[in-house]
Amino acid sequence: MALPPPFPTKSVTPGFVPAGALEKALRDKLAKSKFSGDFAHMGIALADLTSIAEDPTPSGSFSVPLGSNALVDSEVAVGSLSKIHCMFAAYFLKEQVTKAAAGVGGQASDVQDLIAKITADWGTTVRNKIAKTPHDFPDLAHIFQFNPKTPWEPDFRNDFKSWQDLDDKHDKGRAVIDTLEFMDRMKLMVRFSDNMASGSCVRDIGFQYLNGALAAHGFADNAKNGVLWLGGDFGYDDSKSPIMGAPPWDKNADATWVRANARGIASYLTLVWTNRLVSQDASQDMRDILRDRSVGYATYIGNATPNRLRTFSKIGLLGHIISEGVIIEAKNGATAIRYAAVGLRANRSAVMKELATIFYDVIASLH
Numbered sequence: 001m002a003l004p005p006p007f008p009t010k011s012v013t014p015g016f017v018p019a020g021a022l023e024k025a026l027r028d029k030l031a032k033s034k035f036s037g038d039f040a041h042m043g044i045a046l047a048d049l050t051s052i053a054e055d056p057t058p059s060g061s062f063s064v065p066l067g068s069n070a071l072v073d074s075e076v077a078v079g080s081l082s083k084i085h086c087m088f089a090a091y092f093l094k095e096q097v098t099k100a101a102a103g104v105g106g107q108a109s110d111v112q113d114l115i116a117k118i119t120a121d122w123g124t125t126v127r128n129k130i131a132k133t134p135h136d137f138p139d140l141a142h143i144f145q146f147n148p149k150t151p152w153e154p155d156f157r158n159d160f161k162s163w164q165d166l167d168d169k170h171d172k173g174r175a176v177i178d179t180l181e182f183m184d185r186m187k188l189m190v191r192f193s194d195n196m197a198s199g200s201c202v203r204d205i206g207f208q209y210l211n212g213a214l215a216a217h218g219f220a221d222n223a224k225n226g227v228l229w230l231g232g233d234f235g236y237d238d239s240k241s242p243i244m245g246a247p248p249w250d251k252n253a254d255a256t257w258v259r260a261n262a263r264g265i266a267s268y269l270t271l272v273w274t275n276r277l278v279s280q281d282a283s284q285d286m287r288d289i290l291r292d293r294s295v296g297y298a299t300y301i302g303n304a305t306p307n308r309l310r311t312f313s314k315i316g317l318l319g320h321i322i323s324e325g326v327i328i329e330a331k332n333g334a335t336a337i338r339y340a341a342v343g344l345r346a347n348r349s350a351v352m353k354e355l356a357t358i359f360y361d362v363i364a365s366l367h
Contacts, residue, residue, distance in 0.1 A: 019065030043262035043344035077256035081316030101152035129212035136206035158183035191296030199236020226264030231257035269340035300352035
């Protein structure tokens, strides 16, 4: 029995086009800022989404102007910003398990048999996708519940805890996190940046599947969507098999395992806004988790943006170093403007706040 593969290649790109006016305006403002020296050491990208309303048909064509600085393709350590990589992989896995479960159909006698059949078919491919240890496999029973009537359609395990309930669980340690279902842990991972919740989700999905899925969707190639990589579990379980560490193309002994470049984060945010990150349903779900609320972390860029209406964001901190990715909807007079904005490796919050104003001014000047 051959099932649909675990890593189908997704030739989906953000539709970025050369943006002369946007790029010039961005680079001019960066160069004239009092923080120009700081910006020169950061990865910076700005995608204009103003012409794309929320929930477009993902099969349609899009043209997205992109402006950036010279370090847009440079891979850097981004701390907890890399947790959005894990959320993507969870939805990618869900889509592929849905197809595989339908392929098994009536040949499975129960959930355990279904999982055994998928594992047998996918096992060698998944465990050896990347030439690094650990050669792990997703814990399907811990991630999904399966409906035998549809047939075996998976959904994330979920106790449907409110955001306030999740706030009460944040930073309470692994013993508390281990009592939660996968969706609640994933929400804690993204909106609250909870390290134990993040590590538990990473370990459930597995390093092989997580990074294999990113590559399949074009996030291991600057000619496609840029680079995203996550090879650690945020200290969740030091007794388990080792973390995967840095990607195989980086041989430095101290290379980071929480990495991205500005192109990769800008692509991710643009794809999730245009409903092309995995699927329309998956993109809608991911936007809902990314949406800033009265609980959880926002970003310096989001908070410092003038006239903002809504933001969808993730922040990453490594000591005093700040990285952020954010989708912003703001008012420019009577007009709504929208954009995906990325700033990686700022050395202080004042730099990010200045960048927020620059991003807004650049997009507003073009509309």
